[in-house]
Structures are given as structure tokens and as C-alpha cells.
Amino acid sequence: MSANIAVVAGETSGDLLASRLLSGLRPQLPDAHMHGIGGKHMAEYGFVSDYPMETLSVRGLFEVLMHYREIKAVQTNLSTQLLAERPDVFIGVDAPDFNFTVEQRLKEAGIPTVHFIGPSIWAWRAGRIKKIIKSVSHMLVIFPFESEIYQAANIPVTYVGHPLAEVLPLEPDMMAARKELGLPLDANVVTIMPGSRLSEINYNTAAFIGAAKLLAERDPSIRFVVPMAGSKQRDxxxxxxxxxxxxxxxxxxxxxxxxxxxxxxxxxxxxxGTATLEVALLKKPMVIAYKQIWASWQIMRHMGYQPWVGLPNILAREFLVPEFLQDAATPLALADALWKQLHDDKLVTRLKQRFLEMHHSLLRDSARESAQAILQVINK
Incomplete structure (x- = not known):
């Protein structure tokens, strides 16, 4: 079966998640033309990106406003393009603010739309369900408790498990990873991840590396690793x-x-963000932190429905790991929390067990499940 499939993923984590979906879809549709907006992981399955994915990789209310004209131009041009070519299905991967607008235009024109990864309406902005009803033909969700939310709103939904639960090993090999990176096998190692979006790097880096400086002063033998998603992020x-x-x-x-x-x-x-779940699935203690434009923080801090922002804590329904947001994310607070995790063996053992249980709860054949759901939408 030849098909025209349009997909939009807005950032590095979305690219990875979408690639899992395409890995299940490509064998079923070997000749399909898959295009839209995506990254290098999606390209491995023959996906062609019509626009740079980095255009959409902006987070925060005021940060988005600063790039509004550029993002809106891409949104309008892509929508017009897809309305003209009428793909068999449009798949929006995360990036709800961008994708729901495209999806609504396409759905109103009779083009089926699938949204992969429901937005966190269970955490904030529950009113979004009205927009979803207008925009989405079928919702794919990655957490089991989400299905009943969409069923109650009469939105077709499929729980597909979390793709990362399949990609990441149940028992990560720390020693092999250290050898690959040239790190001492017996050292304390702290990995620092200020974010994949440029806005996140701009706001988080000083506090994150400031914490590393304090830790290095306490123990010069601690090693620090900072992975970067690309050259723009590195710069x-x-x-x-x-x-x-x-x-x-x-x-x-x-x-x-x-x-x-x-x-x-x-x-x-x-x-x-999504990286917190990656850390949990790799069974690592973590400290979660986040800083953004002051005005965005003032608005968003009043919009949450629950006390947690980190995905591991939301799934656990408790503060398994510490969270430091905005002004609370000082170098000293971050350093103290990391120091405790580096020296509390009982805490580390407990966290690894909880994260292993979390991994098993999210483990399904997501590539097959999501591909099957999309094929059903196309065949309708």
C-alpha cells in the first residue's frame, strides 16, 4: 500500500518518539512518502523534513511570543501545503500548540489526524480537551491512566505504552558507558542536562554549572559530563x-x-521535560530543575493542578526526586541535593527499585501498537 503520511515533531525528544512510531509503520508501508517536520532519528526511516525542526524548539509562553512570526509562518505554510496535497493521515507528535492548529484545519477538511502523546491535560490546562475534540481523529497515549480521560470525552484513543521503555535497557551497563566516554570506573560522575531547547540552555546553564562548581570544590574527584543535542545547543x-x-x-x-x-x-x-523520564528509565537518581522567563513563570506557576512537574514524580504520585523551579533553582540548592544522592546508598537503592517498577509499567510494543492504530485510521 502506497501512502502519503505527514508527521510533525517539534523537538529532540519528539524526534526520538516519532522514530519509534515510524519504525513500526515503515515495514507496513514500505513505499509511503513520509514528510513534514522532524529530525535525524526520523530520517533513519526515510522521513523527509520540509522545515528545520529547530524552528519549533521553543518553550515558554513569552519565549514562543518572541519567535511567533517565524513559527506562525511555518504553521500556515505547512497547513496550506497539506490541504493541497491531502495526505492519507497527519500525525502530530507532541508540540500541541503548533500541531493542534494544523490538525484542526486538516480535520475540518476531512483529512484524518492522529496525535501521538496527549498533552498533559491531567497536569494543567484541562480546558484543552475542547480543542482536542475539534482537532484530533485519534489520540495515542503513552501513560495508562490517560485513556479514561479521552474515553470520557468520546475521543478515540489507544494506549501504546511509552516508546522509551522499549528503547532503554532494564539493566543499564554503567561500566561500559564509562569506558565509552573515557571516564574513571570508580569515580563519582554527575551528568548535567540543562535542556535541548536553546531557551532552556539559556536559562538553566548558569545555575546547573554553578552547582557543578560547588560540587567540584567539595570533591575535586567528581567528574561532570554535559551532553549537547546539536551544534546550536553547544554554542x-x-x-x-x-x-x-x-x-x-x-x-x-x-x-x-x-x-x-x-x-x-x-x-x-x-x-x-521528557529527559527526566529517560533518566528514570535508566534507573538513575536525579535532581530536576527548571528556569524560564520571569513573566512565563508567573503565569505558568498558577496553572498547575498537582504539586509535581517532573514526569517520574507525576507517575509515582510523590516527590521521589527533588524539584527546584525558578528562584529555588540556585547553584547551592542543586549542589546540596546532588551531594545527598552521591552519598546516600539506601536512597539510591530505593530509587532504582522504584524506577525499575516504573519501567515495567510503561513497557509495551509501542511501535506495533501505534502503527496498527494509524493503519486503522488510514483504512477508515
Whole structure:
């Protein structure tokens, strides 16, 4: 069966998640033309990106406003293009603010739309369900508790499990990861992940590397690894480190290989987002932190429905790992929390067990499940 499939993924984590979906879909539709907006992982399955994915990789209300005209132009041009070519299905992968608008235009024109990864309406902005009803023909969700939310709204839904639960090993090999990165096998290693979006790097880096500086002063033998998603992220990171006068902090800056960097670590300092779940599935203690434009923070901090922002804590329904947001994310607070994880063996053992249980709960054949759901939508 030949098909025209349009897909939009808006950032590095979406590219990885979408690639799992395409890995199940490509064998079923070997001759399909798959295009839209995506990254290098999607390209491995013959996907062609019509626009740079980095255009959409902006987070925060005011950060988006600063890039509004550029993002809106891509959104309008893509929608017009797809309305003209009428793909067999449009798949929006995360990026709900961008994708729901495209999906609504396409659905109203009779083009079926699938949204992969429901937005966190169970955490904030529950009113989005009205927009979803207008935009989405079929929702694919990655957490089991989400299905009943969409069923109650009469939105067709399929729970497909979380693709990362399949990609990441149940028992990560720390020693192999350290050998790959040239790290001492017996050292304390902290991996620092300020984010994949440029806006995240700009706001998180100073506090994150400031924490590393304090830890290095307490114990000079601690090693620090900082994986970067791409050259633009690396440049932004270096710029922030220079501005903060933290160039003397000894870090191993690497391109990509974030999973290797996490696996090699004793503890991870990570920006809130999908990466927190990656850290949990790799069974690593973590400290979650996030900073953004002050005005965005003032709005968003009043929109949450639950006390957690990190995915591992949301899934556990408790503060398994500490979270430090905005002004609370000081270098000292982050350093103290990491120091505790580096020296509390009982805490580390408990966290690894909880994360293993979490891994099993999210483990399904997501590529097959999502591909099957999409094929059913196409065949309708």
C-alpha cells in the first residue's frame, strides 16, 4: 500500500518518539512518502523534513511570543501545503500548540489526524480537551491512566505504552558507558542536562554549572559530563558558561550520546521535560530543575493542578526526586541535593527499585501498537 503520511515533531525528544512510531509503520508501508517536520532519528526511516525542526524548539509562553512570526509562518505554510496535497493521515507528535492548529484545519477538511502523546491535560490546562475534540481523529497515549480521560470525552484513543521503555535497557551497563566516554570506573560522575531547547540552555546553564562548581570544590574527584543535542545547543551552552564566568569548571562536553552520559552517571541534574523520564528509565537518581522567563513563570506557576512537574514524580504520585523551579533553582540548592544522592546508598537503592517498577509499567510494543492504530485510521 502506497501512502502519503505527514508527521510533525517539534523537538529532540519528539524526534526520538516519532522514530519509534515510524519504525513500526515503515515495514507496513514500505513505499509511503513520509514528510513534514522532524529530525535525524526520523530520517533513519526515510522521513523527509520540509522545515528545520529547530524552528519549533521553543518553550515558554513569552519565549514562543518572541519567535511567533517565524513559527506562525511555518504553521500556515505547512497547513496550506497539506490541504493541497491531502495526505492519507497527519500525525502530530507532541508540540500541541503548533500541531493542534494544523490538525484542526486538516480535520475540518476531512483529512484524518492522529496525535501521538496527549498533552498533559491531567497536569494543567484541562480546558484543552475542547480543542482536542475539534482537532484530533485519534489520540495515542503513552501513560495508562490517560485513556479514561479521552474515553470520557468520546475521543478515540489507544494506549501504546511509552516508546522509551522499549528503547532503554532494564539493566543499564554503567561500566561500559564509562569506558565509552573515557571516564574513571570508580569515580563519582554527575551528568548535567540543562535542556535541548536553546531557551532552556539559556536559562538553566548558569545555575546547573554553578552547582557543578560547588560540587567540584567539595570533591575535586567528581567528574561532570554535559551532553549537547546539536551544534546550536553547544554554542548556546558555551556562550552561557562564558557569560557566567564558569569556564574553569571541569566538564566533559560531548555531542549527542545523552543516554550514554546518563548511564555513566551516579546522579543526574536534569531540566524538567521528557529527559527526566529517560533518566528514570535508566534507573538513575536525579535532581530536576527548571528556569524560564520571569513573566512565563508567573503565569505558568498558577496553572498547575498537582504539586509535581517532573514526569517520574507525576507517575509515582510523590516527590521521589527533588524539584527546584525558578528562584529555588540556585547553584547551592542543586549542589546540596546532588551531594545527598552521591552519598546516600539506601536512597539510591530505593530509587532504582522504584524506577525499575516504573519501567515495567510503561513497557509495551509501542511501535506495533501505534502503527496498527494509524493503519486503522488510514483504512477508515
Amino acid at each position: 548556546a551552552y558555551i556562550q552561557q558558561v562564558v557569560q557566567a564566568k564558569l569556564m574553569d569548571v571541569p566538564v566533559l562536553l560531548i555531542d549527542g550520546r545523552s543516554h550514554t552520559a546518563i548511564t555513566a552517571a551516579n546522579s543526574v541534574l536534569v531540566a524538567s
